[in-house]
Amino acid sequence: MNFARIKRMLPSAKGLLGINARNLNYIYTHNRRACFPNIDDKLRCKNLLNRHGIPTPKTLGVIDGPRTLINWQAYLDGISEFVIKPSRGFGGEGIMIVTREEREFTNSTGPISTDDLEFHIMQILNGAFSIDNRSDTAFFEEKLINEPAISELISTEAGGVADIRLICQHHRPVMAMLRLPTRASAGKANLHQGGLGVGIDLATGRTNGGSSRNRIIKKHPETGIDLAGHTIPYWSEIIEYGSQISEIVGLGYVGVDFVCDANQGPMVLEVNARPGLNIQIANQTGLRSVLK
Amino acid sequence: MSVEIRKHSRFLTSIAPAILVLIASAMAFYKIAFLGYNLDAVVQSESYLLETVIDFDGHGSGVEVTLALPQKSSNQEVRDESFGSEDLKFGTYRSGGNRFARWRSDGLSGHRQLNYSTTVITRNLRYVIDTTLPTQQPIPDEIGGLLLADEYTQSDHSEITSLADSLGLSGAKSILSNIRTIYEYAVDGLKYVVYSGTTDALTAHRLGEASCGGKSRLMAALGRNSGIPSRLVGGKILSSGQARSTHIWVEFYIAGQWVPFCPTNKYFAEIPSNYLILYHGEVPLLKRTKDINFKYYFNLRKRLVSQAAGLAKLKEHPLNILNVWTTFKRAAISLELLRIIIMLPIGILSVVVFRNLIGVETFGTFMPALIAIGFRDTGLIQGIFLFTVILAFGATIRVASNRMQLLHTPRLAIILSFVVMFMLSLTALGVHLGFLNLARVALFPMVILTLTVERFSLIAEESGWIDAVRVAVLTMLVAAVAYGLMAWRLLQSVVIGFPEVLLLVVAIYIYIGRYSGFRLAEYVRFRYLLTRPSR
Structure with missing residues (x-):
């Protein structure tokens, strides 16, 4: 192995971005701490985005104290599927997807009593899942449904909602990927839990291959479908919304998570101030080569 | 909302380490050149x-x-x-x-x-015996008794006398050659056996085998038989740990001084640095x-x-940090505690390097360093063992309490309570069984242990037990390295003598803090991108 070949193999030669460089050159310089609450608090973030005309999943009810806690079931009249979320949660902790038939509730692990649901809400209020363990607010959110073009890519037993991660530097989208839940990830789209990352060409919105954990893959390991060549629906809207987010939340380097809902089109699920780096594997491209 | 880009101060990040290094070297130089500091004075024995x-x-x-x-x-x-x-x-x-x-x-x-x-x-002390010293020497009255036979050193027994004759002790010209003959006989002529009771000189000779006591008593008997005052020495061989065993060796009176010999561990006219004298003669220790x-x-x-001499020499100097320690001591703050505090910034180096340069995932940022402090009282191996046991116990409690679905803070309090009770039982058990290192587990930082249990259980719940164990092992590794740095004796001496070294450590942290290169783990993470051509 000669020196030139080693040099070609260095991460910097591939334009890859590491954690140290991401923190030093993008997060610390682009993202002011004072603006973090704009996104750490999901309810606040949703309000902020809605005011600027960016759609987010509908909030069905907010539980922020004893009065709302006593009447929590009143928010759910006529709702058969909903999500319970902590407003200042992090890493997806404390999120519970619930389906309801009359007075019977079911979550991912099976039937759940109203007492247990209420206990989970109390846990959220007590700050068990909040980013700094301070007391928190819980809210109910409508459950989104995958756009058919996207649900085709998910194995039927996996369930769960796919999302699209768009990394933006100021108003400029720089890289995107589709995250697919798998059986292995138990319906979650988190990459480190076994979800698939599928790279997306920014200009066309077409997928161009994928990744599983840290590996590059061509076909979906569970369905065998070729991961490249699929067009993401509503791509121009996603790019349009994404390019406004940075200015709205006051952060210069963000990861925006979209869901393409079958009925309502693209919506922003949440905004992340420390977007992960595995998007580079999904796209087989380094972030350094596209960032300014 | 306006989005601005903040730049770091290039001036500050480049000038600050230089200033720190300059201050540290200037202080060290001043102390060495004008205050007479040197490593010999500060290095502790x-x-x-x-x-x-x-x-x-x-x-x-x-x-x-x-x-x-x-x-x-x-x-x-x-x-x-x-x-x-x-x-x-x-x-x-x-x-x-x-x-x-x-x-x-x-x-x-x-x-x-x-x-x-x-x-x-x-x-360690070595003695030189003059080769020309004759076998006859003046013997003061007060030690004349140590030429006589006693219950265990039967120097006047006929069998001892005939052994002395067969070794040719009476015909020798110099005292040194006699001593060498006696010593060699005790070393090679007697087989070494482990025996815990008292073996007298005659029995040792008759059996042809003995433990340290028998070998030493036979040497004393032969010495006295040939006119050299001899006495037994009882003491301990120093090594960390706990034991009831004591050691016996012998001293010969030669030219006005008592010279030590150990036929068991083969020290001729020498006492090694790990021998502690407890008593002389046939005296029971207890x-x-x-x-x-x-x-x-x-x-x-x-x-x-600290070496007493080095301390005294530096006592006069105004900038002497050792004087500061003395002040702390007066305030009843233990030197041991101060040593932990002053070594902590260096122990943290392990955390920073493993996190930012290697990319190792641990429980909490500084938790490994805090765990390392716990190891100081128990020792590394026992510390890791105890930590693992307590972690396993705590995780079991956590799983049990999970089924009750308790609120977060009370659940943490329950884990803490059980960890405390478990540790106190270990301490009681340690004292009862006589394992002092086990007893010292009470000094483990309990809150840290509780938080570790919580993190461990959370990771186990979210990503599985394998992941949790992996992070636990990595945490232990980082803690072990931090412990190694903090317990490194030479480094401790340097830092206590020259605390300005900590400024150099801060300078290192500034450099690592501006390191934007890849972490070692990222080479593994991105290995599939690195080995194929860029798109």
């Missing part, structure tokens, strides 16, 4: 904390316990002695050149524990009233102490 624990039960009648105590001599220093006596009368006295502690009571019932602890510093269900053990712990 090894010492041992010797703890003797005596347990017994009184049955209403009188009790007396006597313990031989180490004394200052040319090869050893004895410092900071303390005695625990409970309700017994206590005093020390001298007898026959030895020093003893005596505990007495006219009548007591129930369990009592007596303690003696001291810090001892021992050093004497006590019968029928009191008596138990005892020694525990030894290696630690560092």
